[in-house]
Amino acid sequence: MDLDVRNQNQVAGHSVVRADLGVGGRQLVVLSGTAIPAWKIDDESTHRDSCRVLLHEPAESLEQSTVHVGLASIQNEDTEYVFAADQATLQVDSTGELVLVTNLALMGEASFLHRFSYQVVLTNRIVTTEITGTLSWPTRFLRPSSATPAGVSGVFTITANLRTTTPGGGPFGGTIEHLVPVAPGHIVSVTIADDTCHAIYRIPEPPKNQQLKVTVVQQGMHGPGQVTMEPVGFESNILTLSVAQPSRSNVDFVAATLAVS
Structure with missing residues (x-):
């Protein structure tokens, strides 16, 4: 599933903080928000899916990055359940912008993964044209x-x-x-x-x-x-x-x- 930070129904509270590191066009960039996959299943088997958050942040020359995601809103109706954000990585799409990819897992009757929070911290070198x-x-x-x-x-x-x-x-x-x-x-x-x-x-x-x-x-x-x-x-x-x-x-x-x- 794809979520876009420009759509408030898909991503809430997306914010960007930038700091000029003062050397060679380098910047420290912090992106954070709450993704809204609104993923619901009604099954006792484990379901897995990837959620792509389109950050609309130019990758330029990405040097270092850290990613953190956490479950923000979940729901289950009194059954055995699994809620997981197994892995989160940064990718660069065909337009040269960053995409946060999170592998999700869900199990239970019925289970609903409403939201998960994210924070991306990176150093980037801005290449002027x-x-x-x-x-x-x-x-x-x-x-x-x-x-x-x-x-x-x-x-x-x-x-x-x-x-x-x-x-x-x-x-x-x-x-x-x-x-x-x-x-x-x-x-x-x-x-x-x-x-x-x-x-x-x-x-x-x-x-x-x-x-x-x-x-x-x-x-x-x-x-x-x-x-x-x-x-x-x-x-x-x-x-x-x-x-x-x-x-x-x-x-x-x-x-x-x-x-x-």
Whole structure:
């Protein structure tokens, strides 16, 4: 059975306490609450089941952990009985979040395991993420007012988006791209030359383990046609970050023009 800490009918009083250990992004995290499996049997044989509590706590780089569970509310109708929380462990699910797995046992006519309490104490290393790159454009399209981020203020909108696709359908097939903005970027430096200008950008803390697409929209350049910012390299702006690879550099864009007919 799966219980979710975000559902108060499944987990009561879930709380999280964090303390910065001050070394290498390490944190001490304490999670506690009361799971509500509401498991009832009416049988003199022993029944066993696993209860998974979805903690919604990023595992990041889990270093050490301890787990404690205890029976919090049980009921039996005057028969021989068994109530047990035999073993509790931490696992990491496919989204990179922690799951508390508790093996339960129950016997009796009738027996009801209403609730069990839990406490998880762990040390975790938070791995920060970032995406960086360079924007380039001809100086004749736009000469910044200064060689500082303020010199291009309001010109570029830089965004990391969650990217998903669905089948396009129809006679031509293909796919339809869906983008959801999740992390904004900002300019950190600007270089001005007679022929070409460059701006270095940074997107801090985009999400891990999800496909991202970086987009750059410009407002303020004037070329021989419509000016867009295009990635340097086919789909070089589509990427996925992880704990093992938390950053990506050289996600570069260059100004391109669409001639007006």
